[in-house]
Amino acid sequence: MASSNSDKIQQLVAAQLQGESLSQAFYKDQDVYRAEISNIFLQHWLFAGHESQIPTSGDYFTVEFDTESVIILRTAAGEIKAHVNVCRHRGSRICLEKSGSQKSLTCPYHAWSYNLDGELISARNMPDDFAKSENGLHKINVALLGGLIFICLSENPPSLTSLREDLKQPFELFGMFNMKLAEQKSYRIPANWKLAVENYQECYHCGPSHPEFAQIHAMAKSPKVFQTTKANFTQAHQANPKCIELNHYFDLAEKGQEGYQYDRNPLLRGALSGSLGGKPVAPLLGSLDEYDGGASELMIGPLSYFLIYDDHMLGYRFLPVSVDECICDVYWFVNESAVEGKDYQLDQLTWLWDVTTQADKTIIMNNQKGVNSRFYKPGRLSEMESFQQSFLNWYLQSLTK
Numbered sequence: 001m002a003s004s005n006s007d008k009i010q011q012l013v014a015a016q017l018q019g020e021s022l023s024q025a026f027y028k029d030q031d032v033y034r035a036e037i038s039n040i041f042l043q044h045w046l047f048a049g050h051e052s053q054i055p056t057s058g059d060y061f062t063v064e065f066d067t068e069s070v071i072i073l074r075t076a077a078g079e080i081k082a083h084v085n086v087c088r089h090r091g092s093r094i095c096l097e098k099s100g101s102q103k104s105l106t107c108p109y110h111a112w113s114y115n116l117d118g119e120l121i122s123a124r125n126m127p128d129d130f131a132k133s134e135n136g137l138h139k140i141n142v143a144l145l146g147g148l149i150f151i152c153l154s155e156n157p158p159s160l161t162s163l164r165e166d167l168k169q170p171f172e173l174f175g176m177f178n179m180k181l182a183e184q185k186s187y188r189i190p191a192n193w194k195l196a197v198e199n200y201q202e203c204y205h206c207g208p209s210h211p212e213f214a215q216i217h218a219m220a221k222s223p224k225v226f227q228t229t230k231a232n233f234t235q236a237h238q239a240n241p242k243c244i245e246l247n248h249y250f251d252l253a254e255k256g257q258e259g260y261q262y263d264r265n266p267l268l269r270g271a272l273s274g275s276l277g278g279k280p281v282a283p284l285l286g287s288l289d290e291y292d293g294g295a296s297e298l299m300i301g302p303l304s305y306f307l308i309y310d311d312h313m314l315g316y317r318f319l320p321v322s323v324d325e326c327i328c329d330v331y332w333f334v335n336e337s338a339v340e341g342k343d344y345q346l347d348q349l350t351w352l353w354d355v356t357t358q359a360d361k362t363i364i365m366n367n368q369k370g371v372n373s374r375f376y377k378p379g380r381l382s383e384m385e386s387f388q389q390s391f392l393n394w395y396l397q398s399l400t401k
Contacts, residue, residue, distance in 0.1 A: 005031040013396045020378040022392065027192040027371050032399070033323040036193075037066050039398050040302065045143060045150040045157060045258050047304035047317045048072050050333065051080060052147060052180040053099070058116060061099040063151065065319035065327075070140050070151055071095050071105070075116040082140035082151050083118045094137075105137070145300065146176025148315075158258035163300065166246050167262060170296065173242060174308055175286025180336040182282075182312070183350050186329050187361050191368035193326035194395070196318050199364050200305060201391055204384035209363055213356050216271045216278045217295070223383055233266035237292055240264075249299050250394030259394075261299040269293075273309045274352045282311040282334045282344035302394065312344075314353055324368065330357055 009032060012025055026032055048063045049072060060073035062085055069085035071094070083105075085093050092109040095102075104121065105114040113122035118137035123130065141152040143160055145167075152158070171177070189196055199205070206213055206220035214220035218229040237243045246262040253259035271278025272291040280291065288310055296308040305316040315331035330353055338344055370376060381389055 005035075009035055009399055013400050016392075016396060017378065018393075019381055019389065021198075021381065022194070023378055024371060024376050027194065027368070028323065030323055033320070035399050037320070039401055040395075041065060041320070042153045043158075044154075044303065045152045045160065045301040046319070047300065047315060048082070048142075048149045048151045050147050050179070050181045050331070051144065051149060052336070054080065056101070058101045058103050059099075060095060060102065062095055062097075063319075065321070068153070069093060069095075070153075071137075072142070072149060072151065073116055080142055080144065080149060081117065082142045083114075083137035084140060086138065087112055088120065088135040088137065089123070146171050147179055148176070148300075150300070150304070158253075158301075159256050160258055162248065162254060162257045163260045166248075167260070167298075169241050170244065170262060170298075170308075173286050173288065174296075174313065175288075175335060178286065178336045179313065179333040180338075181331060182334045182338075182340065182344070183332045183346055184329065185350070185354065185357075186327055187357050188321075189326050189328060189361050189364050190324065191326060191364045192324055192371075193318055193320040195364050195367050195371070196326050196328055196360075197303065197391065198388050199360055199367070200316060200318070201388045202382075202385040204382045205363065210356050210359060212276075212352055216267055216274060216352070218266045218268050229266050229268075233294060234264075237264075237294070240292060242292065242294065242296060250302065250390050251397060252390075258301050259299070260301075262296065264294050264296045267293050267295060273311050274307065274314065275348060276351055280311050281348045283338050284311055285313065285335055302391070312349060328357060328361070330354070 012023065016023060049061055053061055054072065054074040057074055057076050057078065060071050063070045063072065071083045071085045073081060075081055085095055087094050087107040087109065089107065089110055089112045092107050094105050094107050096108065104116065111124060112120065114137055115121050118139055120132040120135045123132060141157050143150045203219045218226050234243060243264040244262065246260065248254060249259045249261035267278060272293060273280050274295065275281045291310045298306040298308060303318050307314040313333040315333065317329045318326060320326050332349055334344055340346060
C-alpha cells in the first residue's frame with residue numbers, strides 16, 4: 001500500500017506543469033496530505049512562540065497541528081524546553097489548556113506526574129520492575145532565534161548555523177532579543193493549508209482585495225512600479241544595514257541548512273509603519289533612531305513568516321488541522337519596554353493585519369470551494385506570483401524525497 005501511495009504521488013508530481021497552480025488532488029487527497037506531514041511539517045523548524053509568553057518557571061503553552069500537540073515551557077532552571085503532549089502510560093493528553101503555569105505536569109487520566117524537564121517522577125501502583133527513568137516525555141528540539149522559539153519534530157533537524165550568522169546584524173538592529181509579544185490571534189480557515197500559504201506569498205491579489213494594505217505597501221503595485229520604487233529605495237539606503245538581501249529560501253537553501261530569506265521593501269511615500277495611514281504605532285525597535293519608510297520580509301523555514309516595520313514586528317504561522325482545514329496564527333511584537341495604553345494602543349497596532357487576515361480568511365475559504373469543484377483545472381500564474389512558484393517547486397520536490 002505504501003508503495004502504491006508513493007507511486008500515485010510521484011505521478012501527480014510528474015504531471016504538474018510549471019507556471020500553473022496545483023492540480024486538485026494536491027489540495028484534497030489524504031495520501032498527499034500524509035506525505036506533507038511526514039516530509040514537511042515533521043522535518044522543518046516551526047515557529048512556536050516567544051519567550052515572553054513563558055517568563056517564569058512552570059509557565060507553558062501548547063502548539064498543535066494535525067494529530068500532534070507540543071508543550072513549550074520554562075523549566076525550574078529557566079531553560080525553554082519542549083515535550084510531546086502525550087502521557088507515556090496510555091497516551092492521554094497532559095496539558096488540556098492552551099497555556100498556563102504548573103509546578104509539574106500531571107496526566108489527568110491516571111495521575112502520572114512529570115517534572116518540567118519531562119522526567120517521570122510519579123506513577124502509582126506500578127510493578128517493581130517498572131523503570132521511571134525510561135518513561136519520560138518525548139523531547140522535541142528547541143531553538144531560540146532572538147526571543148523567537150522554534151521547534152522541530154525531526155531527530156535530525158536542519159542546521160540553523162548559516163541563518164544565525166547571516167541574520168546577526170538585522171537581529172541586533174531590530175532588537176530581536178528585546179521584544180515582547182503584544183498580541184496573538186488565531187484564524188481558523190476551512191481550507192487546505194497550501195491555499196493559505198500561497199495566498200500569503202503573492203501580492204497579485206493585494207490591490208483588488210486589500211485596499212488598506214495597498215495604500216501603504218509598494219509591493220501591491222504593478223511589477224514595473226514596484227521594481228522602480230524598490231530600486232530608488234535601495235539606492236537611497238545603500239548604507240542602511242537593514243537593506244541587505246539574503247535568498248536561501250525553499251530550493252535555494254544550502255544542503256543540511258534550514259531555508260531563510262530576508263529582504264527590505266519600500267512602503268509608499270509618507271508611510272512609516274503598517275497601520276492606518278502608515279502612521280507610527282509604537283516606539284522604535286532595538287537600536288533604531290529613525291524611520292526609513294521600509295519594511296523587512298523575513299522567512300525562517302518554509303512555513304514561518306515575519307514582517308518587520310521600524311516600530312513593530314508581525315509574525316505569521318500556518319499549520320494544518322486536517323487536509324481541508326488550517327489555522328493561521330498572527331503575532332504582534334513590540335519593544336519590551338513599551339507599555340500598552342501609554343506607548344501603543346492595541347487596536348491601532350493590530351488593525352491593519354487583523355482586517356487583512358480577516359479578508360484573507362474569506363478569500364482562502366472561497367478558493368477552497370472553487371478548488372473542490374469538478375470543473376476546477378489549474379490556471380496560469382502571473383509574474384506577480386513568482387515567489388509562490390518558488391514555493392511550489394520546493395513543495396513538489398519535498399513530496400518525493
